[in-house]
Amino acid sequence: MTKVSLSLNGKPVSGKVEGRTLLADFLREGQGLTGTHIGCDTSQCGACLVHVNGDLVKSCTMFALEAEGCEVTTIEGVAAGDGTLSGIQDAFREHHGLQCGFCTPGMVMSTAELLKINPKPSEADIRDHLEGNICRCTGYHNIIKAIMAASGQDVSGIAAE
């Protein structure tokens, strides 16, 4: 076992891990932050997305030891300390951008990166960016609507589905 130390949602944390311990498992089992979901465990579904040093990464496809010294942000670090939802989370709630909710943490983390790079994405930009986020409720319509709304775009003409 090797010690790993990193900044997790702004707080320093450390723990003992094996070489093979995935970042996702360190977050969920080592740190008790179960908002990061493991969907496919084969790098395809995006439920485990977190930010490492500001970049969107699949925490099931990165070892915990690779995050040594990094700043890691998970879905638990997105809302304000008093529980006030972020603009993206609020838009997902307002526009029913989630059904079972399993893919939602990854969708929110992915959206945060998109809006950082592209503050007013078109529908095509959003669909392209979400290529690695799979929603098996197939709730994409309202997810895209929520992201349009979160980026300050008018969605009043888009039908709810």
Added chain:
Amino acid sequence: MYNFEIEKPTTIDGAVAALASDEAQALAGGQTLIPTLKARLAAPEKLISLAGITALQGISTDKSGRVCIGAGVTHTGVTNEAAAYPALAALAGQIGDVAVRNRGTIGGSVANNDPSACYPAAVLASGAVVVTNTREIAADDFFDGMFTTALDEGEIVTQLRFPVPKQAAYVKFKQPASRFALVGVFVARFADGVRVAVTGASEEGVFRWSEAEKALSGDFSAKAIAGLSASADGLIGDAHGSPDYRAHLIGVLTARAVQAAG
């Protein structure tokens, strides 16, 4: 996944020394290696992470105008910073998905030589040079069949040097589940001729389509290759496409790449 140790050297020499031990394996971005380890298709005792080596980072242009990309640059890095070679930057922006592009590296992709990966097509069509810790290898001598390269045991790719063509484009037909190329074609027109490299299609990995190169070197237009058909011999046949289908795609995508080449 079987267990292993991870070492993180900070210099190329340190990585070479660490890789000299038995059962050690280099870890770049891990976007192929980690799924491979999960499937227990590899069982190294030690992974040597290359992520801490600053000498593998950075993109620059050398005196002869080649775009030189550190092996550790991610696909996102190439997308954003290889503006001097727009077709290459565009190719990098179509690999996998955003999160894969944020971790996966050009050196890792080239060293792995997946028969459906995108970068090998760019390296071969551009006539790039693969620089390692010991030597420079011409693209034509580097790719050596599916998942096989000219790299020796423990040899590390350190940089890729790309001559910039006058016109170039990469067009791929995505396998929609994996987002790898079902077939991808990179066309590059230089002053002294055209090079066409095809990925995703052959059991032997990336290859040059010499008939198309000859026709396009005389007349760089989609018309010039309208009468050509790629051979289906030795092409991959699987659930996603037969050898004949892939052969057909090679012709179609080559024509599209010629049209897209700016």
